[in-house]
Amino acid sequence: MSSELVTCTVEDGIAWVWFSRPEKRNAMSPALNRKMVEVFDEIEFRDDVSVMVLGGEGTAWSAGMDLKEYFRETEAQGLGGVRKSQRESYGWFRRLRWFQKPTIAMVNGWCFGGAWGPLFACDLAICADEAKFGLSEINWGILPGGGVTKVAVDLLPMRDAMWLTLTGDLIDGKQAAAMRLVNESVPADRLKARTREVAEMLLQKNPVALKFAKDAVRRVSTMTYDEAEDYLVRMQEAANFHDKTEGRKEGIRQFIDEKSYKPGLGAYDLSKQKG
Ligand code: ACO
Numbered sequence: 001m002s003s004e005l006v007t008c009t010v011e012d013g014i015a016w017v018w019f020s021r022p023e024k025r026n027a028m029s030p031a032l033n034r035k036m037v038e039v040f041d042e043i044e045f046r047d048d049v050s051v052m053v054l055g056g057e058g059t060a061w062s063a064g065m066d067l068k069e070y071f072r073e074t075e076a077q078g079l080g081g082v083r084k085s086q087r088e089s090y091g092w093f094r095r096l097r098w099f100q101k102p103t104i105a106m107v108n109g110w111c112f113g114g115a116w117g118p119l120f121a122c123d124l125a126i127c128a129d130e131a132k133f134g135l136s137e138i139n140w141g142i143l144p145g146g147g148v149t150k151v152a153v154d155l156l157p158m159r160d161a162m163w164l165t166l167t168g169d170l171i172d173g174k175q176a177a178a179m180r181l182v183n184e185s186v187p188a189d190r191l192k193a194r195t196r197e198v199a200e201m202l203l204q205k206n207p208v209a210l211k212f213a214k215d216a217v218r219r220v221s222t223m224t225y226d227e228a229e230d231y232l233v234r235m236q237e238a239a240n241f242h243d244k245t246e247g248r249k250e251g252i253r254q255f256i257d258e259k260s261y262k263p264g265l266g267a268y269d270l271s272k273q274k275g
Contacts, residue, residue: 005035007057008043013050014199015043015101022058025110029069033088040092044100050207051199052099054122055106055192061131064113065089067140089114090146096121097218102202102210106195107131107173107182113148120151123214125182126198128191131173133181139168154221155181204267206251208243212236245273 007020017039019026026032043049056062065071070089074081096103096118105122111133119125127133135152137144144152144165152161160179163169173185186194202210212235220228240248250273254260261268 005029005032006039008039010043010046010049013048013203014196015046015049015052017043017052017054019054019056019060019062022056022060024066025060025063026056026058026115027063027066027070028089028114029066030074030085030088031069032066033070033085033092036092037088037095040095040099050101051202052101052103053106053195053199054096054103054118055195056108058109060110061105061107061127062112062115062118063110064115064136065146070114086146089117093117093121093147098215100211101207102214104195104198105182106191107133108188108191112136113144114146116144116148116151117146119181120147120155124198126184126186126191126195127173127176127182128188129173129185130188131176131185132170133172133176134168134170135164136168138166155179204270206243206245206247206267206270208239208245209247212239212242245270247273 003023004020006017008015008017010016017036019028019032021027021029021032043052070085074085097120099121102124103122105119105125105127107119107125107127109128109131111119111127111131113134113136116133116135135144135148137148143149149161149165152165156164156179164171171179171181173182176182177185184194216232216235219231223231247268247270251263251268254268254272255263
C-alpha cells in the first residue's frame with residue numbers, strides 16, 4: 001500500500017499540512033522528508049496562505065525517524081547515504097523553523113524522538129490530552145541526536161529534559177503542556193477547532209510583523225543583551241521597509257485618530273490599510 005506521505009489543503013488563509021503515512025505511524029522516511037519540502041515549496045509564499053498547521057493522520061503525529069528506511073537502509077548505502085538523508089530531514093526542520101508564515105504543530109497522537117525536531121520548529125504547539133510524547137532513543141540504544149537533545153534542553157527545564165532522555169518515559173498532552181513542551185493541551189475532539197481559533201487569531205495580525213517577531217524570538221535567545229537590542233532595532237527598521245502597507249503607521253492612526261480599536265485589547269483592522 002503506498003501512502004501519499006504528506007498532504008495539504010488550503011482553506012480560509014490556513015494551510016493544513018498532514019503527515020500522511022498513518023499505516024507507519026507517520027514515521028519520517030527519506031521519501032516523506034523530500035515530499036515535505038515539495039509541499040513547502042508549493043505553499044510557503046502563496047498569497048492565500050497566512051498560517052500553516054502541521055497535523056498527523058491516524059493515531060500518530062509522527063513516530064519519529066523511520067528506523068528501517070531512514071536509518072538501516074541509508075546506512076547500508078554508506079556515509080554518503082547517511083549524510084544525504086540527514087541533509088534532507090534537517091533541511092526541512094530548518095526550513096520550518098524559519099518558515100515565512102507562522103506555524104502551529106497540532107499534535108494528535110504519538111510524537112517520538114526525531115518528531116521533536118518539527119515540533120520545536122513550529123512556532124506554537126497545541127496537542128490533544130491523549131497525545132503521547134517520548135524520547136524513545138534510549139530504548140533502542142542511541143542518544144537523542146539530530147538536534148533532539150538540543151530541542152529538549154531549549155524547551156524543558158534540565159531535570160525534565162534529563163529524565164525523559166534517560167528513561168524514555170512517555171508523557172501525555174497535559175503533562176507536555178505543564179512542562180511547556182507545547183502551549184496548550186485540549187481534549188482530542190476540540191483539537192482542530194482550538195487550532196483553527198489560534199490560527200484565526202494570527203490571521204488578524206500584520207503578517208510582516210509576525211515573520212519578524214517569530215524570527216526575533218528564536219534569534220535573540222543566543223545573543224547578549226546588547227546584541228539583541230541592536231538586532232531588534234535593525235529588524236524593526238527592516239520590517240518597516242518590507243511592510244508596504246505601512247502597518248505600523250496605520251496601527252497608530254486607527255488608535256490615536258480614528259479611535260476604532262485599542263492595541264492593548266486586539267489588533268488593528270488590516271482591511272483598512274493601504275496596499
Ligand atoms: N520507524 C519505522 N517503522 C515504524 C516506526 C518507526 N519509527 N513507527 C512505527 N512503524 C511501523 C511499524 O513497524 C509497523 O509496521 P508494519 O505494519 O509493517 O509492521 C507500523 O508502523 C505500525 O506500527 P505498530 O508498532 O504496529 O503500531 P502501534 O500503534 O501498535 O504502536 C508506536 C505505535 C508506539 C508508535 C510504535 O510503532 C513504536 O514504538 N514506534 C517507534 C517509535 C520510535 O521509537 N521512534 C523512533 C524515535 S528515535 C528517532 O526518531 C531518531
